[in-house]
Amino acid sequence: MNQVETTLPVQSGSRSLASPHHWTRRIPLYIMVLLFCITTAFPIYWMLVAVFQPIEYSLQYPPPFFPQSIEFTVFNEIFGGQDTAQRIDVWIFNSIILASMTTLICTGLSILGAFALSGRRWRGQGMFGLLLLTTQMLPEALIVIPLYATIDRLDMKDSLLTLALVDTAFVLPICIWILKNVFDTIPTEIRDAALVDGCTRMGMLWKIMLPISAPGLVAVGVVAFFHAWNEYLFAAALITDRRLYTASVGLGSMISMIDTPVDRLMAGGMLFSIFPVIFYLLVQRYIVAGLSAGAVKG
Numbered sequence: 001m002n003q004v005e006t007t008l009p010v011q012s013g014s015r016s017l018a019s020p021h022h023w024t025r026r027i028p029l030y031i032m033v034l035l036f037c038i039t040t041a042f043p044i045y046w047m048l049v050a051v052f053q054p055i056e057y058s059l060q061y062p063p064p065f066f067p068q069s070i071e072f073t074v075f076n077e078i079f080g081g082q083d084t085a086q087r088i089d090v091w092i093f094n095s096i097i098l099a100s101m102t103t104l105i106c107t108g109l110s111i112l113g114a115f116a117l118s119g120r121r122w123r124g125q126g127m128f129g130l131l132l133l134t135t136q137m138l139p140e141a142l143i144v145i146p147l148y149a150t151i152d153r154l155d156m157k158d159s160l161l162t163l164a165l166v167d168t169a170f171v172l173p174i175c176i177w178i179l180k181n182v183f184d185t186i187p188t189e190i191r192d193a194a195l196v197d198g199c200t201r202m203g204m205l206w207k208i209m210l211p212i213s214a215p216g217l218v219a220v221g222v223v224a225f226f227h228a229w230n231e232y233l234f235a236a237a238l239i240t241d242r243r244l245y246t247a248s249v250g251l252g253s254m255i256s257m258i259d260t261p262v263d264r265l266m267a268g269g270m271l272f273s274i275f276p277v278i279f280y281l282l283v284q285r286y287i288v289a290g291l292s293a294g295a296v297k298g
Helices: 002-024 026-054 073-081 088-118 125-137 140-153 160-184 187-197 201-212 214-230 233-238 247-253 262-293
Strands: none
Touching: 002 088, 002 140, 002 201, 026 088, 026 262, 073 262, 088 125, 088 160, 088 201, 088 214, 088 262, 125 160, 140 160, 160 233, 187 201, 201 214, 214 247, 214 262, 233 247, 247 262
């Protein structure tokens, strides 16, 4: 007993002596992490500086690293314009409508597609899943011209619903595979027990599998939302009415060879970036709650 008591202080003392050398070995790692954070955050800082300081300071060479003065007149310009087709709030509202429709349509179709691939085996199931992945190899620029010709002939241009269907068609395959992998993790005993208790296959899907797969559903919604929010090519090709511009197309239309309003462009870009961050922060707790709750409860 005495021997143990005498050895413990020696060990604690040796640890206290070795601890300074332990964290000094991590100094290069800390420096690399700090440099990475600075490199990542600097464009955001520079955007804020260009937004809140007068434009004449931003156009200087070299521009000041710190804001020389603070003003908010740029927000009056992008929100208070008489022409609604030139206002950033109209563009952001259109982007919210487009992203919401794409998320709802894609989530609903992904549930049915993933259930078909993850449920009962049928002939050609593997080939169908492979073809879904093959569609992701086609770049959008490859089919934008025939897609535009088809939609123009059907007289479906200048419609946010049409654009939402096009965005859904491109993000749907990857969402189906994400949800299929989630469905595959559900034990077959749970499905069989639901069928034995009298549930139909669709009843098993809606009452058993979807509540268990809540984190996967949120992940699919996040992927679809961000795809529709950031998509530019199809929106620029299929939307010609400036009142229906999405935020990505509206901000792109502000850039010209003659005059580019840097302050308004940066202010619009800042607002364009805030909404996805808010959306992710709202759904993040549901992802964490779904993962911590567990899939199978006794």
